[in-house]
Amino acid sequence: MSHVRDTLLAWNASGRLRDADLAAALRATGVYPDAAAWARFLRLVGIVAGGAMLAAALVFFIAHNWSAMTRAERLLLVEATVLCAVVVAAWRGPGGAAGGTALGVACIALGALLALVGQSYQTGADTDELFSAWALAILPLVILGRQGALWLLWLAIVNGAAELWLVRILDGQNPLQRMLWTLLALNGAALVAAELAFRSGLRESPLWVVRTVAVASAVAATALGLGGSFGGGAWRAGMGLGWLAWLGAIAYVYRVLRVDVFVLAIALASAIAVVSVFLTVHVFVHAGFLAPLAIGALVIGMAWQGTAWLRRIVAEEAS
Amino acid sequence: MNAHGLWEALVAAKLVDGAAPPDAPPPTPWYVRALTGFAAWVASWFVLSTIGALSWRLLDSAPGPIVVGLVLCGAAAWGLRGGDRGTFVEQLALAVALAGQAAVAFGLMNAFSPHRILPLALLVAFELLLVAAIPHRVHRVLAVLAAAGAAYAILLLDVPRLPLVPVLTAAFAMTALVADRNAAVSAWAAPVAAGLALAVCAAAGAMPLVDAFSVGRVPYGARDRMGWLLLAVVFAATAAAIVHARGPADRLARLGIGAGVVALCGFAWAVPGLLAAATVAVVAFAMARPALLGVGLVTALWMTAYYYYALDASLLVKAASLALCGAVLVAIGLVLPRLVAPAEARS
Numbered sequence: 001m002s003h004v005r006d007t008l009l010a011w012n013a014s015g016r017l018r019d020a021d022l023a024a025a026l027r028a029t030g031v032y033p034d035a036a037a038w039a040r041f042l043r044l045v046g047i048v049a050g051g052a053m054l055a056a057a058l059v060f061f062i063a064h065n066w067s068a069m070t071r072a073e074r075l076l077l078v079e080a081t082v083l084c085a086v087v088v089a090a091w092r093g094p095g096g097a098a099g100g101t102a103l104g105v106a107c108i109a110l111g112a113l114l115a116l117v118g119q120s121y122q123t124g125a126d127t128d129e130l131f132s133a134w135a136l137a138i139l140p141l142v143i144l145g146r147q148g149a150l151w152l153l154w155l156a157i158v159n160g161a162a163e164l165w166l167v168r169i170l171d172g173q174n175p176l177q178r179m180l181w182t183l184l185a186l187n188g189a190a191l192v193a194a195e196l197a198f199r200s201g202l203r204e205s206p207l208w209v210v211r212t213v214a215v216a217s218a219v220a221a222t223a224l225g226l227g228g229s230f231g232g233g234a235w236r237a238g239m240g241l242g243w244l245a246w247l248g249a250i251a252y253v254y255r256v257l258r259v260d261v262f263v264l265a266i267a268l269a270s271a272i273a274v275v276s277v278f279l280t281v282h283v284f285v286h287a288g289f290l291a292p293l294a295i296g297a298l299v300i301g302m303a304w305q306g307t308a309w310l311r312r313i314v315a316e317e318a319s
Numbered sequence: 320m321n322a323h324g325l326w327e328a329l330v331a332a333k334l335v336d337g338a339a340p341p342d343a344p345p346p347t348p349w350y351v352r353a354l355t356g357f358a359a360w361v362a363s364w365f366v367l368s369t370i371g372a373l374s375w376r377l378l379d380s381a382p383g384p385i386v387v388g389l390v391l392c393g394a395a396a397w398g399l400r401g402g403d404r405g406t407f408v409e410q411l412a413l414a415v416a417l418a419g420q421a422a423v424a425f426g427l428m429n430a431f432s433p434h435r436i437l438p439l440a441l442l443v444a445f446e447l448l449l450v451a452a453i454p455h456r457v458h459r460v461l462a463v464l465a466a467a468g469a470a471y472a473i474l475l476l477d478v479p480r481l482p483l484v485p486v487l488t489a490a491f492a493m494t495a496l497v498a499d500r501n502a503a504v505s506a507w508a509a510p511v512a513a514g515l516a517l518a519v520c521a522a523a524g525a526m527p528l529v530d531a532f533s534v535g536r537v538p539y540g541a542r543d544r545m546g547w548l549l550l551a552v553v554f555a556a557t558a559a560a561i562v563h564a565r566g567p568a569d570r571l572a573r574l575g576i577g578a579g580v581v582a583l584c585g586f587a588w589a590v591p592g593l594l595a596a597a598t599v600a601v602v603a604f605a606m607a608r609p610a611l612l613g614v615g616l617v618t619a620l621w622m623t624a625y626y627y628y629a630l631d632a633s634l635l636v637k638a639a640s641l642a643l644c645g646a647v648l649v650a651i652g653l654v655l656p657r658l659v660a661p662a663e664a665r666s
Contacts (some may be wrong), residue, residue, distance in 0.1 A: 003345060003346055004325060005499070005607070007322055007325055007343065007346075009499075009501075009502040009505050010502070011335070011340060012501055012502045013501075013502035014340065016335060016337075016340050017329070017334065017335055019500065019501040021334040021335070022499060022500070022501060023499065024332065024334055025332070025334050025335075026499060026607075028328060028329065028332040028334065029325055029328055031512075031607050032565065032607055033604065033605070033607065034607070035468075038500070039655070039657075040656070041604055041658035042576075042579075042651065042652060042655050042656055043598075043652050043653075043655070043656040045648075045652065046579070046648045046649060046650075046651040046655065047648075047649055047653065048643045048651035048652075049619075049648050049652075050535060050643075050644075050646065050647070050648030050649030050650075050651070051645070051649060052620075052623070052645070053623070053641045053642070053644055053645030053648065054585075054641070054642060054645035054649065056623065056626075056627075056641050056645075057637075057638045057641035057642035057645055059572070060627070060634045060635075060636075060637045061516035061634070061635070061638040061642075062636045063634050064633065064634035064638060094363075097652075097654075101321035106584070107333075121481055122472055154479055184650045201578050221597020245530070250574050252572065261348060261350070261351065262348070262350050265348075265350045265351055265353075265354045268354055268555070269354050269357055269358075270363055272357070272358050273361070276361050276365075290369070292364075292365040292366075292368035292369045292372065293365065293366075293369040295365045296362045296363075296365025296366050296368075296369065296414065299358060299361050299362040299365065299414075300358070300359075300407070300410050300411050300414055301407075302358070303354070303355060303358030303359070303362070303410045304407040304410045304411075304531070305404055306358075307347075307351055307354060307358075307405045307410070308352070310354075311347060311351065311353050314345050314348060314351070315344060315345055316346070317320075318345035
């Protein structure tokens, strides 16, 4: 759409399209949303936002009356929420906006139920075990829902479970390094799965889901690269190599196998961040007053060549 | 749709005639422009460090950083004006511009210390001057953000009654809605609107941090009813403008949209920032700006989540307001689309 808009504006600037006709041209070429698009937008926002508010209202109401309720009342209330949400999803169909929202509410309410059970019966479960049980419990709903947003919610919970588990079992034994490796492996595997699902045309993984998971893997990889930039030692070098491996894989997959300029731009931003920090730590403090100029020039050079490369790819894809 | 197909569609709609213009190079996607801005921001730190190392005696004096900053901004303006000088010059000029603005900001705060409002106000004016003087898309977004940040600092430090966020939100709505008037207007209005949208969402999203860490006074939050009223007026006026220009002609559909606006305004009594985010989202959808739509929706979600921690109402009142607003929105979501599409088919 931005390509269409920019083309129309270019024609307007060259005088081929009059100012008075520009708005009509934007409507005629589908840039501006038509009535059907507005209807879909209002439906989606109304149902999703309204559904989320109703769910939040229930949570607030429960919180207000919490201390006055018995254990049985609390558990029944949350179980009823889960059941109602699942019934709504089954009635409206899990694939639509209403059904998907209801499934999302059911997933969140299941987490609240597990936390409540753990608190009420003093099961002794750790927080990471709660998150793991939560991820397992909602998996059937996520599979049935076949919606990208639900899979992203599930991935976020799995990330949380992994982080908390590592913090617990690695108390004082390089938890940060192992956490970053684990998160990179987890989100990298999620990206592979999302990409394969996208290429298979599965509705669970539209392009925006693939790009969101790519951003998550980029955050984990960049954190790994930044961690490897400070200090020395084999394990720091290993972190740097892990980041380089991620960078290479992204460049190959999204330049050769399936071109996606957005993911390549994220990778380039990661490269600029990690290289800047690495050079600042290892060169800046040792090399005198011209070091910042050299590093700045390198960053500008990377950005210059990188954006030129991305623009060439955009031009290739457009032709 | 390629350029030829676009031209054919316009010919069919009798909006143009003659042979199709030659193909232009494809526009740069917004995320590549964002990358350019990010890289320039990173590089500007190193440029500033170098300038600082080379001219530390000059920077020691009160007007020194201002002079250095103005020289850098002037050089950047030369690099970014006057047509396509190539990506390298563009990238370098952006970094130099950001370094120059940082030097000017530092110089102003130093020169007028311990006063804060005057140098910040001068910085706002300087950034707005740069928006006008440097016709570069990414730079305009960054300069608007810098101006909004300086204005927000004034708000936090000394002038809590300044209706900054309502003013920024109104400015965003007006700028975005005229951005497609023609190419000349779009060249400045589109990036300015993007910068304002980001500033509005950042200000709204920062409210929980302001409350949590008691950084200065709460700028327009739960205790500022004037801020809520102004934002409600801006949101309602923006919705009315969009409906008037492009919305359904059907009276019932317009009433439904009005009901949704009233419900949201009522609910946002305790979290006025929600109205700012909603304005960004609605305008972004109307103007087909998906990135800004995403920013607005995420900020609206964040503001709704923050509602739990707002201290002005009990949990019971919050639950009731959420239930009422949620019920109205769900009803609108189920009923209104059936009115909007058939209404357009009839008209």
